[in-house]
Amino acid sequence: MNDTPVQDRRFHARRRAGRLLSAGRQQTVRESLAALAALADGPYPLDEPTDRYGDGIVRTLELRTAALLGKPDAAYFPTGTMAQQAALKTWADTHGPVVAMHPLAHPEQHERRAHQVLSGLRSVPLTGAPRQPAAAELAELDEPYDVLMLELPLRDAGFLLPGWDELEALYALAERQGRPVHLDGARLWESAPHFGRSLPEVCARAGSVYVSCYKSLGGHSGALVAGEAEYVRRLKVWRHRYGGSLWQQWPAALAALAGLDRELPRLPGYVAHAKTVAAALAAAPGARVHPEPPHTHQFQFWLPYPAARLEEAGFRQAEEQGVSLFGGWREPGPHPGLSMTEVTVAADAADWSAEQVTEALDAFLALV
CATH class of the missing domain: 3.40.640.10 (Type I PLP-dependent aspartate aminotransferase-like (Major domain))
Structure with missing residues (x-):
């Protein structure tokens, strides 16, 4: 199991969420074993x-x-x-x-x-x-x-x-x-x-x-x-x-x-869609995307709130609304007053439109 209560809560919250924007769901050992067995054919x-x-x-x-x-x-x-x-x-x-x-x-x-x-x-x-x-x-x-x-x-x-x-x-x-x-x-x-x-x-x-x-x-x-x-x-x-x-x-x-x-054949599509996702996120008040546009399907996303408040908002949105936008947040600098998360646009984000990203981010910010 995960090492800390925060990681444990994130694991269960993201698994309950019906929609994910960044990265994917962490599998259980049973699920990983079943996925490996499925490769037998x-x-x-x-x-x-x-x-x-x-x-x-x-x-x-x-x-x-x-x-x-x-x-x-x-x-x-x-x-x-x-x-x-x-x-x-x-x-x-x-x-x-x-x-x-x-x-x-x-x-x-x-x-x-x-x-x-x-x-x-x-x-x-x-x-x-x-x-x-x-x-x-x-x-x-x-x-x-x-x-x-x-x-x-x-x-x-x-x-x-x-x-x-x-x-x-x-x-x-x-x-x-x-x-x-x-x-x-x-x-x-x-x-x-x-x-x-x-x-x-x-x-x-x-x-x-x-x-x-x-x-x-x-x-x-x-x-x-x-x-x-x-x-x-x-x-x-x-x-x-x-x-x-x-x-x-x-x-x-x-x-x-x-x-x-x-996954290798899908990566160019992920890279292209990351630009759509990043542009929608960057439109939020006080937000920063780096680099803009992203060079790959991963990029940094910054918001002007403490990391702990953003973490809690993410947990609540997943647990109460069934939507998980981000992983963990941290306050590393170089932007004082801003916290950063790394966004990975992959298979779970493929069907998110820019409008849906904006709507979900507005709901997330309402919980901060």
Whole structure:
């Protein structure tokens, strides 16, 4: 069960709600097990032996992901944090331990600085601004770096992506400097529409690409890192050293394959609809949407009320009206007096019109 009374109340309130705008309902163990069992009739290699240390269906997932990203090979990891460490450590073996990354990047903010504490790497900040770095900033770094890491999109800055020309300029500068580029692409799957390019085009000049199996795809867990065959061969050595060579991982691999079939084709539609939802939310008094319009199907939404009041209003609307608009709220700054929630526009939001968003938001604000 959930860890806190707030999480427990949110779980039950969202499950009772008939309509959800952001993200989806959390499943029970029974529901997750039934959904996994339902895949038995799908087009998956289920009559082969269960995987052993990464073969079988896990290998099927690796090769399919590599093809989707335009890379020769990929390696599966049980967690994204492990995948990031192994990817950067593999580059450190041939190039060096200094990684240029944004201070808001996932390894700095959400991995307890494992790249420094466990992997012996050192980070160099690309920029102090809450946005994607520019090639000029990379060129002006006053200390050397060995690997360039770009988070696409940059989640903690608002799921921000660079423009295509900006991304190409970063790639080109790193190439001229002889430095490999690693993409932290936990949410890369939904980034292609912003660039107007295919995923292989986005990834073509990156030496390694990390993607998540459950963010956006709805899998159970896990991540993959794709790259050239020799790089992936060396990457798997670090996967073993970090404890990622598990005896069996077929449930997670099967759920990830289903996510590639079901959710990946829907993501462009989610991205397009997020612009409609964001515009309706931004029209509320004192509201802010960032970025406006959204770069992916996720964005930040700010309102001028304390987080606790917004949380309570959300619970009441779900419990009393059967409508749940948002997840949790927090007051992180940089806008004093405003609280922020992250909005994810996915399948449950697909049939919401702009007028319905406005009506439901008005009802929500009446409860604040």
